[in-house]
Amino acid sequence: MLVTLEGLDGSGKTTVWEALQDVYSDAVFTREPTSDSWYGEAVNRAIGDDDADPLATLFLFTADHADHLSRVVRPALAEGNLVISDRYSDSRFAYQAASLRDSDLARPMEYIMGIHAAFSRPPDKTIYLDVDPETAAARSGATNKFEQAAYLADVRANYERLIDSEPERFVRIDATQPPEDVLGAVETALAEILDAN
Numbered sequence: 112m113l114v115t116l117e118g119l120d121g122s123g124k125t126t127v128w129e130a131l132q133d134v135y136s137d138a139v140f141t142r143e144p145t146s147d148s149w150y151g152e153a154v155n156r157a158i159g160d161d162d163a164d165p166l167a168t169l170f171l172f173t174a175d176h177a178d179h180l181s182r183v184v185r186p187a188l189a190e191g192n193l194v195i196s197d198r199y200s201d202s203r204f205a206y207q208a209a210s211l212r213d214s215d216l217a218r219p220m221e222y223i224m225g226i227h228a229a230f231s232r233p234p235d236k237t238i239y240l241d242v243d244p245e246t247a248a249a250r251s252g253a254t255n256k257f258e259q260a261a262y263l264a265d266v267r268a269n270y271e272r273l274i275d276s277e278p279e280r281f282v283r284i285d286a287t288q289p290p291e292d293v294l295g296a297v298e299t300a301l302a303e304i305l306d307a308n
């Protein structure tokens with residue numbers, strides 16, 4: 112089973128993902144962008160480059176996803192593991208659709224979803240850590256172009272579109288709560304997901 116954690120920068124995904132490793136010690140914990148491949152390194156260069164072309168950046172993130180799928184996610188699922196990924200395809204649908212909002216693409220989110228549909232493996236469930244853009248930008252330190260409140264407001268609206276279109280896949284958690292309460296809510300949600308599976 113593939114469970115993903117999604118949310119704005121600073122929503123607390125990584126904090127939760129690290130804490131879950133103590134609870135679900137048999138699960139495979141992974142993340143996007145990947146942190147152990149040259150594709151991930153290329154993505155990180157694009158994140159740090161204020162002049163990076165948004166369409167080229169989409170394809171770098173998507174290349175990293177293709178490598179992540181073939182090297183980590185599909186083999187782990189084939190062995191029957193629970194896979195928990197800190198960010199996954201919804202990050203592209205939300206972030207790159209916002210970056211490409213004023214591009215020549217008529218419907219950026221649909222375009223990005225179409226690219227993924229041809230080869231990707233959708234998550235079974237997605238835990239969405241919901242936080243307002245101002246809190247997200249403040250917590251993340253607004254150190255890169257993706258961490259600005261105005262941009263994150265667009266990203267958040269895109270996440271809402273995704274949740275509206277597939278409400279059964281998403282579990283929304285209020286991520287403005289203290290960290291221990293967020294973790295407790297995620298653990299409860301995950302236990303219910305695994306029970307129902």
Ligand SMILES: Nc1ncnc2c1ncn2[C@@H]1O[C@H](COP(=O)(O)OP(=O)(O)O)[C@@H](O)[C@H]1O
Pocket residue numbers: 118119120121122123124125126127250251286287288289290291293
């Ligand atoms: N629920 C929370 N309340 C307040 N601060 C938090 C909470 N969760 C995480 N933080 C802090 O916010 C910052 C970003 O958290 P992080 O887990 O890295 O978020 P993300 O991976 O979603 O960007 C860190 O300094 C972390 O300690």
Ligand SMILES: Cc1cn([C@H]2C[C@H](O)[C@@H](COP(=O)(O)OP(=O)(O)O)O2)c(=O)[nH]c1=O
Pocket residue numbers: 119120121124125143144158172197198199202203204206207251257258
């Ligand atoms: C996976 C992914 C991340 N991103 C962005 C979100 C973050 O600003 C940045 C790095 O992701 P990440 O390292 O997960 O940052 P954080 O822990 O702060 O949430 O890349 C995209 O724009 N598209 C994607 O497909």
